Amino acid sequence: MDLNADLGEGFGRWELTDDTGLLRLVTSANVACGFHAGDPLTIQRVCATAATAGVRIGAQVSYRDLAGFGRREMDVPPAELAAEIAYQIGALQVFARAADAEVRYVKPHGALYHRAGRDAAQAGAVIEGMRIAKVDVLLCGLGSELDRAAREAGLRVVGEAFADRAYQEDGRLVPRGAPGALLDRAASVAQAVDLAANGEVETVEGTRIRVETDSICIHGDGPEPVATSEAIRSALDNQGIKVEAFS
Numbered sequence: 394m395d396l397n398a399d400l401g402e403g404f405g406r407w408e409l410t411d412d413t414g415l416l417r418l419v420t421s422a423n424v425a426c427g428f429h430a431g432d433p434l435t436i437q438r439v440c441a442t443a444a445t446a447g448v449r450i451g452a453q454v455s456y457r458d459l460a461g462f463g464r465r466e467m468d469v470p471p472a473e474l475a476a477e478i479a480y481q482i483g484a485l486q487v488f489a490r491a492a493d494a495e496v497r498y499v500k501p502h503g504a505l506y507h508r509a510g511r512d513a514a515q516a517g518a519v520i521e522g523m524r525i526a527k528v529d530v531l532l533c534g535l536g537s538e539l540d541r542a543a544r545e546a547g548l549r550v551v552g553e554a555f556a557d558r559a560y561q562e563d564g565r566l567v568p569r570g571a572p573g574a575l576l577d578r579a580a581s582v583a584q585a586v587d588l589a590a591n592g593e594v595e596t597v598e599g600t601r602i603r604v605e606t607d608s609i610c611i612h613g614d615g616p617e618p619v620a621t622s623e624a625i626r627s628a629l630d631n632q633g634i635k636v637e638a639f640s
Contacts, residue, residue, distance in 0.1 A: 394589040394629065395608035395639040397421035397532065397553070398622065399453055399502070401439040402430035402462075402613060410613035412439050418622040420638040421449040421608060423500045423532070426481035429455035429463025437488045444492035449638045451532060452482045454522070455502040463503035464569070471518040478522020486526070498530035498551065499523050501539070510537030510565075520546050532608060535565055551639050554606035556585040556625060557615050560594045564602055573597055578621045585609050585625045589634045607639045 400416070401424045402409045409430065416422060422443045425431030443450050455463035457477060469477070478499075486496045501509055501519055509516040516539040523529065524546065531543045534553035543550045557576045559567040567574040576584060584594055588609055593601050611622050629636055 394606075394634055394636055395420050395551075396611065396622070396625070396636055397423055397451070397500070397608050398611045398618065399423045399425065399613040400443075401425040401435050401453075403435050404430055404432050404459065411619050412613075413442060414619040415611075415613055415622060416442050416446050416448055418619070418626055419448060419611070420636060421451055421498070421532070423451050423453035423502075423610075424485055425453050425502070426455070426485050428457045428477065428481055429453075429459065429461075429502055433484075433488075436485060437491070440485070440488040440494065441492045444489070444494040449497050450485070450489045450494050451498040451500050452485045452496050452528070453500050453502045454478050454481045454505065454519070456505050458504070463505065466504045466508055469515075469518075471514050471521070474515065474518035475521035475525065478519055479525035482522065482526035482528055496526075496528055498532050499528055500532040500553070506533070506539075507566075509539040510535050513538050513542065516542040520548065523548065534604070534606065551608055552604075552606045553608045553610055554588045554594070554604045555610045555612075556588070557581040557610075557612055557621065560596045560602065560604070562596050562598045562600055562602065564604065567597055575615065578617065578624055581611070581621050582624045582628045586628050586632055586634075589629055590632055
């Protein structure tokens with residue numbers, strides 16, 4: 394099972410995540426590309442550290458929304474959004490290649506992830522941006538319009554699920570502002586093991602649903618993400634589940 398985390402989400406003097414600590418534990422790094430977070434020096438450092446650690450580098454693309462951390466939904470014309478996706482991937486690719494690595498996949502962030510999941514035009518723009526940038530692997534879950542658009546375009550989709558977010562019966566995440574949306578460490582560990590061992594989660598409604606996944610996400614901006622990641626890796630090891638990058 395692959396473990397991914399959102400990294401490089403600081404900006405200037407503002408540090409959000411322990412990138413170095415998380416890069417000891419994850420196998421794929423979703424690196425912010427400057428639109429919701431991340432500045433050139435931060436991106437460069439994360440790429441260099443990830444490459445040294447043998448961690449796969451992916452582009453965490455977003456709406457242009459530094460003030461809202463990419464979590465505000467925006468109406469961006471598809472052609473403009475496609476260009477912005479390609480722009481972000483290209484910026485990250487420069488630093489990945491400087492570290493003798495490559496951008497291997499794309500994962501939309503925040504509001505873009507959810508909007509493209511239900512909006513065919515926005516999903517198509519993400520895929521067009523990937524086509525322009527010549528990256529053909531999408532990390533995405535939720536059985537969405539984005540998955541469908543990627544598969545129709547001949548891209549590979551790697552299924553993703555979340556250790557630290559609660560699920561609804563329809564397979565979507567509980568909105569961040571709702572009670573119980575964010576799981577504590579113990580619940581995150583239990584959910585990660587359930588996903589890896591059984592491909593299932595228990596929803597907030599109390600039912601169990603299938604969630605097909607090859608990669609489990611741990612949010613780098615959550616409470617004590619390094620400690621949570623350590624606990625998840627330990628629990629997976631105890632279950633005999635090997636943690637490795639998706640092939």
